[in-house]
Amino acid sequence: MSARVFINEVAPRDGFQIERDFVPTAAKIALIDDLSPLGFAKIEATSFTSPKAIPNLADAAEVMTGIQRQPGVDYVALIPNEKGVERALACGTDELNFVMSASDSHGRANLRMTANQSLERFEHMVALADGHNVFINASISTAFGCPFEGEVRPERVLEIVARAQARGIQGVTLCDTTGMANPRQVASLCAEALSRYPDMALTLHLHNTRGMGLANAFAGYEVGVMRFDAALGGLGGCPFAPGASGNVCTEDLVHMFEQMGVHTGVDLERLLGVAEQLPTLVGHDVPGQVVKAGTSQRRYPLPDAIG
8 A cells, every 4th residue: 555545524514414304413423423433534523503504404512412432533513603613612523624615606605705704704713712622624615616606716726725824724625516626627726735835734625516526536646635525425515506416425435545555544344334324314325336336346256157
């Protein structure tokens, strides 16, 4: 095996937020507990957002306090505002993942704020977390394109990274919110971000809306990205972005890297066992491919006629 990459599981938040039916709190906790020993670097358990905005995550506090925490795993919550910071800290959240949009149109649709307004709010949110032993990350939605505006200039995204760093934020996630990115674009933006801001922990959050999720993940890895968000079964999507569909699938991403000789630390066989239960949990089929086809080591008997 060559270098190690770090996989962050986001299905309990990004996956469940868009589901038609509410996933019961006990089922969310059980899923996170099943995922926790499998080798993930982080699990994004929920979001401390308004229950009116995202009713499916109205049980954020119950989930975050109900899980069995695994040593070595950071439990993350998406945080939209100051109240969310306070609620997350009260539940012992390990990482606060602030959220904003590179595109003002998507920012207004999702958060009712422009990028500048989000960055101003981040300053207050960071101050609230001061003195607490938490990692602070900022997820930048529509970093590779906006469903309302189209192109988002790389320089705009890089400027946002710089301004986030200046506000005391320790990591950034570049999000392909509606699957508009292509591998060349991902490689270019990620290489520039890594070069300019080597002290910022950089994560890629990719969606498979147009079937390029794994290709984009590989392109990011080729230029030095070592942290990737993914969702079990390929669940998820932004409820405020037209055309959004699932995240890059965790088990498919882990399978790809492991087949390339890139260590993920994730127990793929046990992960596939958890993924097999997902359609029953959410009440519908899910996009993941490896759980259906098996790993590439799977072998079949010859047809009897050939014997």
